Amino acid sequence: MNTLVKTHFANPSYLNGIFRKDLFNEFAAPAFSGSVPAVNVVESKEGFRIEVAAPGLQKSDFKLNLEKNQLTISAQKENKEEEKNEKYTRREFNYVSFQRTFTLPNSVNGDKIEANYSEGILSIALPKREEAKEKPARAIEIA
Template identity: 50%
Template sequence: MSNLVNVPKNGSLANTNSNASFPSTSNWLDDIFNRDLPSVFTSNFNTGVSLPKVNIKETADAYVVEMAVPGLKKSDFKLDLDHNVLSISTEKKETHEEQQENYTRKEFGYSAFKRTFTLPETVNDDNISANYQDGILNILLPKKEEAKQKPARQIRIS
């Protein structure tokens, strides 16, 4: 919903609604749907929609992508490069079944994410490497030789 304000020609932003104490229908609906649900409604539900946090650092020779994804194995990841777009994704399914004499309990879980990054033209895509250790996925995106930062030097005046 939109919150539009009518601005009179004199430029003031005074509310000219004579029913200011009574909320309009759109304000009332906005209030209902934008309100946070009590934790009792949300605490037992996992939507499976969460994106891992990412740090991207630039050095003189490369870009480094660090993604926090604890609890996975390196075989859970899929890294794709297509037309300078790096895609990082994972999909994990878990099932657990417990059978006792009087009952059977089945639990299952599913989680997935996909992050995509458009790489600059300066990345040497033939030498991209990745490793996963201690819950952190590190991706090294080396720069092309011509894009590497050269050290400062003095120029002699003749």
């Protein structure tokens, strides 16, 4: 059985390919706190859906890239805060960024992947190829 596999790049202690874990067994990922956002993966008969919890970001902050069955989801946002007073000016810069990579099973049709961002959730639809979809049982006639 093929599964989606995630790889962390936010922390250099995770090396791509060495510490691979089955994504479906790792639901204890931290909530988005400036490091790596929490992710849900749902499988249906038609395909998979990845939901990334990333509140406070905008659609334009995300980049999705598919290369050789590797789906990379990344985001970067710069927050600037400035306070001017009579005697001083205070500026603070805050950068929020993350990157997650998923190894997609061969059953996913990479040409039909779609994504949308609404109410703090990035939702990515990964449809299965026709030949990978479950077929209903059928009787086979004996000749």
